[in-house]
Amino acid sequence: MTRERMVNAAMLLILIAFPLWAWAADEPFMITLATKAVILALAGVGLNIALGLGGMISLGHAAFFGIGGYAMGVLASHAQNFDPILEGPFLIEGTNSMPIIWLTAIIASGLAALAIGAISIRTTGAYFIMITLAFGQMLFFFAISWPAYGGEDGLSIWVRNEFPGLNTLDPIQFYAIAFTILCAVLILTARLAKSPFGLALNAARQTEIRVETVGISPYKLRLIAFTISGMITGLAGALFADLNRFVSPTMLSWQTSGEIMIFVILGGVARLFGPVVGAVLFILLEHLLGGISDYWHIYLGALLLVIVLFARGGIIGVLAGREAKHG
Numbered sequence: 001m002t003r004e005r006m007v008n009a010a011m012l013l014i015l016i017a018f019p020l021w022a023w024a025a026d027e028p029f030m031i032t033l034a035t036k037a038v039i040l041a042l043a044g045v046g047l048n049i050a051l052g053l054g055g056m057i058s059l060g061h062a063a064f065f066g067i068g069g070y071a072m073g074v075l076a077s078h079a080q081n082f083d084p085i086l087e088g089p090f091l092i093e094g095t096n097s098m099p100i101i102w103l104t105a106i107i108a109s110g111l112a113a114l115a116i117g118a119i120s121i122r123t124t125g126a127y128f129i130m131i132t133l134a135f136g137q138m139l140f141f142f143a144i145s146w147p148a149y150g151g152e153d154g155l156s157i158w159v160r161n162e163f164p165g166l167n168t169l170d171p172i173q174f175y176a177i178a179f180t181i182l183c184a185v186l187i188l189t190a191r192l193a194k195s196p197f198g199l200a201l202n203a204a205r206q207t208e209i210r211v212e213t214v215g216i217s218p219y220k221l222r223l224i225a226f227t228i229s230g231m232i233t234g235l236a237g238a239l240f241a242d243l244n245r246f247v248s249p250t251m252l253s254w255q256t257s258g259e260i261m262i263f264v265i266l267g268g269v270a271r272l273f274g275p276v277v278g279a280v281l282f283i284l285l286e287h288l289l290g291g292i293s294d295y296w297h298i299y300l301g302a303l304l305l306v307i308v309l310f311a312r313g314g315i316i317g318v319l320a321g322r323e324a325k326h327g
Contacts, residue, residue, distance in 0.1 A: 004320035008273045011280070015179060023172045031171035032243070037283040038178045039239045044263035044275025045185055046232030051261070052270030053193060054225040055205035059257045060116065060132030063139045064230040066252030067112050068105035068237025070143065073155045073247035075101050080158055098163040098177070101238055109234020110227055112139075117226035121219060136257055143249035154248025161242055168242075178239055182276070185232055190272055192228070201225050233260070262300070266307060268314025277315050 015038065022030035043065055050056040078085050078094025086092040095101065120131045144152045160168045168174050192198045204211045204218035211218050241247040250256065259282070266281055267274030282300070289296035311318045 002320070004271070004316060007316055007319045011273050011276055012183075014280075015276075019172060019175050019179075028171045031175050033283060033287060035171065035175045035178050035243055036240075037280045038175070038182050039236050039243060040260070040263060040283070041276040041279035042178070042182050042185060042239065043233045043236035043260050044267070044279050045182070045189055046229050046234075046236060047260050048229075048264050048270065048275050049189060049192070049232065050226050050229035051264055052274070053198060053201050053205070054222050054229075056121070056222060056226060057129050057261075058120075058132040058226075058229075059129050059254060059261070060120075060134070060136035061230070061233050061260050062252050062254065062256035063116065063132075063136040064109040064113055064233040065237035065240070065256060065260065066139060066143065066247075066249070067109045068234030068239075069241035069247040069251045070149065070155075071105040071108050071234070072101050072161070072238040072241040073157065074149060075104060076157045076161055076242075077149065077155055096159070096161045098161045098168070098242070101161060101242075102235055105234045105238035106231045109237070110231040112234075113227045113230025114223070117223045117230070121222045121226060133254055133257070136252060136254060140249050140252040140254075143252050150248070152249060154246055154250075157241075157245040157247075160245055174243070178243075181235070181239070185235075186272060186276075193272075197221070197224070262304060264314075265304065266314055268316040271314060271316040271320075274314050274316050281315070 015034070019031045019034045022028070022034065043061070046064070047058065047061045050058050050061075074085065075094045076096055079096045080094070084091055084093045116132065116135045120128055120135070123131060143149075149155045160174070162168060163177060166173045166177065168177070193202070200211060200216055201221045204216070204221050208218045211221075237251060241251070263275045263278035263282055265278065267276060267278030285296065285300055285303075289299055307314060313320075
């Protein structure tokens with residue numbers, strides 16, 4: 001077992017042991033805190049496919065995170081009000097079924113990522129960053145001006161949505177759902193990175209001309225990766241909105257995009273568990289330092305600066321060294 005896999009295994013053990021301890025100690029808030037970290041880690045894993053594997057620096061991934069959140073909010077709000085979403089030409093009703101909501105969030109965010117990526121990926125560098133940011137801000141202002149679903153005030157859901165056979169209002173059971181999804185996506189990401197598609201995508205990130213000479217389109221590779229990335233981030237958005245039973249335009253803001261990118265950078269870009277470590281550290285700092293000062297982001301910024309300057313492989317890079325990524 002490589003050092004990086006040992007670090008990954010240790011992180012998994014922490015994510016299992018900590019909520020079990022909190023459950024045994026009757027500390028539901030700590031379980032909720034761990035759930036938040038796991039869901040944000042899932043969003044970071046989504047971005048890491050575009051950023052780490054594809055080399056696409058996106059500042060608009062909050063768009064997909066928010067679309068997933070609003071997919072949950074719209075469906076659940078219509079279900080709780082017994083008001084159909086659409087009556088003609090065919091009936092579309094709301095639902096409080098988590099699997100249906102997740103599927104809707106994945107499809108909606110995937111279509112948005114496909115459309116945004118089709119335009120954005122034609123550019124590179126700063127232009128790509130600014131176009132993805134612009135799309136994210138467009139959706140942010142659209143949500144603010146959408147009074148049917150709360151507008152600037154957001155939308156509250158009275159009761160958490162349902163999953164067959166589980167009590168989702170029980171913090172440890174909801175954590176189990178989020179953790180299982182994160183593990184499944186991590187497995188998918190690891191296999192994707194080692195597949196012919198992942199190898200070609202990595203090659204396109206390093207030397208685009210060589211990929212073109214063998215008849216593979218770097219544009220198509222990046223578009224597929226960007227779409228998959230958006231779908232995973234959208235799923236995280238639906239889970240995050242369900243955790244809080246609330247969705248607001250804040251989920252679509254550029255600050256949210258920045259935070260998701262911070263998770264990836266802190267843990268290690270292109271490292272399989274990089275976003276997981278980054279999200280856990282972010283939530284830990286927020287919890288420990290947020291109660292001391294409202295300006296705790298100063299300490300986060302200092303840590304980020306140190307990592308960017310002296311540990312470009314992120315925290316996992318420091319612990320595991322220069323070993324195979326996504327292993």
